[in-house]
Amino acid sequence: MSEDDNLFRAFMRTLYDTIDGPVTWFKDTVVVPNQEKYPWYHKQYRRVQTIDQCYADDAVCDFEANSQFLRDKRVDSEILSILRQRYEDCMLYESPDHLTQCKSLLDRYKDAEECWFIKYGDLGANGTARKAYMKQKHRMIFEKRYGPLSDKTKK
Template sequence: MPEARSPMASFAQSVHNIIDGPVTWFRESIVEPNQTKQAWYHQRFRRVPTIDQCYTDDAVCRFEADQQFRRDRMVENEIVSILRQRFEDCILYEAPDHMRKCKSILEQYEKAAENWFIKYGDLGAYANAKTAYMKQKHRLIWERRHGPVGSGMKSQEELASPATEEE
């Protein structure tokens, strides 16, 4: 047998239907069907031209390149941070034998940290796309003249004569 409702409950239900009904209908029939479903948890920005593709007097292009640089830096900071956290968790979880079991994670972290430092190291907190580009240019010039960074400088004989292959 249906339960009898008090007049106050009936009044509250009718007020709820008057207020919530149009809102629910609008959301279910208009908003939700027109939403684009994304599998990502963050906003995806389109890639913009890099600083080397901008004209020197194009302030908007330089601004967009700086914003892209800052977003890329934040993403790469998080990647390095996540890899570091994975390594630390592995060490805690695999306590006595962690060096053997966590070696691959450590190698991934060290490679990511090295690549991060090559790109962003020594730039400071207020770096922009132009300073990072200049750092990359100077590194490439150094490697052309002296070999890979960290391998020491070439001797005068190596600089004077081009490398020849021995057969």
């Protein structure tokens, strides 16, 4: 290697250390010690007030309740999807005897599906927390007047 190459490498190393040194120091001494250690997939949101606890003119509370409602809906839909996938896998694996072998999975899936529909069904794609609350209120009034809709909902 020539002397020019060594000078160029030394210059580039000095330039790199000048730019990267303060950034690395700040990251190692300030950022990393003060950041929370948790896996990104275990993020836990704090529970907020439900729509029935919000004032009528409180837009921020209404927005937070809707966000919480949509998060809960996504979680419940994912749980339902997992139960459905387990049942389908059991059906494929236990092919001729799947009606007896997978009955417990099917019952669990049907119960979860009914509960999901009671809470989120008939709300449409733009369902909000307020619409779900009104649906729940109307269902409670109906059941008070005419009795429960089915025996499974008495749980």
